[in-house]
Amino acid sequence: MLALNVHAGYACRRSGACCTAGWPIPVEADVAARLHADGALPHAPLDARAPLDARASQDTRGPAPAGAAGVIAPGPDGACPFFEREPDRLCAIQRRLGHDSLPSACRHFPRIALCEADATRVTLSHFCPTAASMLFRDDIGPIEIVAGASGIAGRDDLEGFDARATIPPLLRPGVAMDAASCRLWERLLLDACNAEHHAAEDALACIARGADGIRAWDARASALAEHSARIAAGEPGMETGDALASRCSRRTPGRRQAPRWVMPPAQQARLFQAAVASVPAGLPRPALPLDLDGASRRWVQPAWPDVRRPVNRFLAAHAFGAWSAYLGEGLRTQAAALAVALAVLRVEAARCAGAAGRALDAALLHAAIRQSDLLLRHLSSADALAASLAAVERAAPGDLAGAMGLEMAA
Numbered sequence: 001m002l003a004l005n006v007h008a009g010y011a012c013r014r015s016g017a018c019c020t021a022g023w024p025i026p027v028e029a030d031v032a033a034r035l036h037a038d039g040a041l042p043h044a045p046l047d048a049r050a051p052l053d054a055r056a057s058q059d060t061r062g063p064a065p066a067g068a069a070g071v072i073a074p075g076p077d078g079a080c081p082f083f084e085r086e087p088d089r090l091c092a093i094q095r096r097l098g099h100d101s102l103p104s105a106c107r108h109f110p111r112i113a114l115c116e117a118d119a120t121r122v123t124l125s126h127f128c129p130t131a132a133s134m135l136f137r138d139d140i141g142p143i144e145i146v147a148g149a150s151g152i153a154g155r156d157d158l159e160g161f162d163a164r165a166t167i168p169p170l171l172r173p174g175v176a177m178d179a180a181s182c183r184l185w186e187r188l189l190l191d192a193c194n195a196e197h198h199a200a201e202d203a204l205a206c207i208a209r210g211a212d213g214i215r216a217w218d219a220r221a222s223a224l225a226e227h228s229a230r231i232a233a234g235e236p237g238m239e240t241g242d243a244l245a246s247r248c249s250r251r252t253p254g255r256r257q258a259p260r261w262v263m264p265p266a267q268q269a270r271l272f273q274a275a276v277a278s279v280p281a282g283l284p285r286p287a288l289p290l291d292l293d294g295a296s297r298r299w300v301q302p303a304w305p306d307v308r309r310p311v312n313r314f315l316a317a318h319a320f321g322a323w324s325a326y327l328g329e330g331l332r333t334q335a336a337a338l339a340v341a342l343a344v345l346r347v348e349a350a351r352c353a354g355a356a357g358r359a360l361d362a363a364l365l366h367a368a369i370r371q372s373d374l375l376l377r378h379l380s381s382a383d384a385l386a387a388s389l390a391a392v393e394r395a396a397p398g399d400l401a402g403a404m405g406l407e408m409a410a
């Protein structure tokens with residue numbers, strides 16, 4: 001079981017964010033049976049158990065998901081009826097019946113798993129305030145993949161996107177990758193996000209070039225893994241992977257580097273709307289802030305270099321174990337999905353900073369990260385979003401950065 005070092009050591013700090021988010025919680029049949037058998041959850045009002053049958057589940061925002069016996073409907077204030085605010089923000093089910101008796105969604109949150117043939121990769125939803133805080137930690141160095149991370153490993157019940165029996169991710173439409181190239185691409189993604197002296201937009205541009213470099217593989221010239229290794233190592237003309245990271249570090253020790261790529265507010269808005277459009281009917285769809293352009297230019301852009309480390313880590317957390325690898329038609333779709341993630345974060349940063357009327361700082365970025373993952377991880381449909389991004393696979397060579405909303409800085 002693999003995770004990013006930035007997420008290692010995750011533990012629930014009982015913020016209550018997930019238990020008060022207004023989410024209907026699907027309940028599996030065995031969990032429902034245990035709840036009914038217990039029958040006397042003292043702090044759980046009657047309507048907490050009432051939805052646990054097919055009739056009552058129709059009171060929620062949709063039918064119970066496949067495999068669920070029912071749904072725990074949130075109360076009018078958005079809180080789960082089993083949530084005990086006092087004295088210690090605990091779940092009544094967990095307190096009385098133990099962690100294993102929780103509904104699956106509660107046992108897994110905020111973990112998001114991609115089950116692959118070689119390992120299960122686990123990232124976190126930063127809608128959880130504790131997970132979001134981990135992006136700001138200063139006790140780790142560059143982003144690394146770690147095995148057996150505490151708080152992540154040791155769980156054999158993780159569910160997620162199961163890719164163990166499917167073909168590998170696509171390189172480009174109709175061409176599957178090999179395992180070695182998948183790992184080189186993964187390394188390239190994380191190395192791009194690791195170059196702490198450049199902005200996330202520069203990391204995205206690097207990823208775009210890497211994607212196009214690897215997807216240009218010609219089977220008559222070399223093996224794919226050999227070709228991918230050359231691209232990931234940064235062959236002449238390719239600013240990717242370790243080469244980019246080390247070059248940035250060498251050139252700008254401890255100093256800001258002027259961004260070479262930017263994502264203008266109009267492009268942020270376009271990509272944000274792509275995420276919103278993928279939200280299934282019946283779920284809330286966030287709107288763009290009224291003054292995105294003004295708030296972005298006044299409050300976000302000047303402060304953007306100061307928050308590059310948590311922003312780049314946010315990007316890495318979306319690159320690692322990304323379902324888009326299997327839902328999309330190639331590396332370009334994965335790159336475009338990362339651009340959407342960054343665009344959503346830029347929009348939410350502008351919303352938070354504009355509402356506060358002050359420059360983006362760590363506290364505002366933390367709030368923006370949470371809102372971003374609410375949309376990206378919990379409202380947006382990953383497969384609908386990947387399908388909507390498929391056009392990038394057919395864009396002309398060299399057009400990928402533009403499709404990802406990137407422009408060269410003036």
Ligand code: SF4
Pocket residue numbers: 018019025072080081082083084090091092093094102103106
């Ligand atoms: S069942 Fe328990 S853990 Fe799940 S949302 Fe309700 S209070 Fe939270």
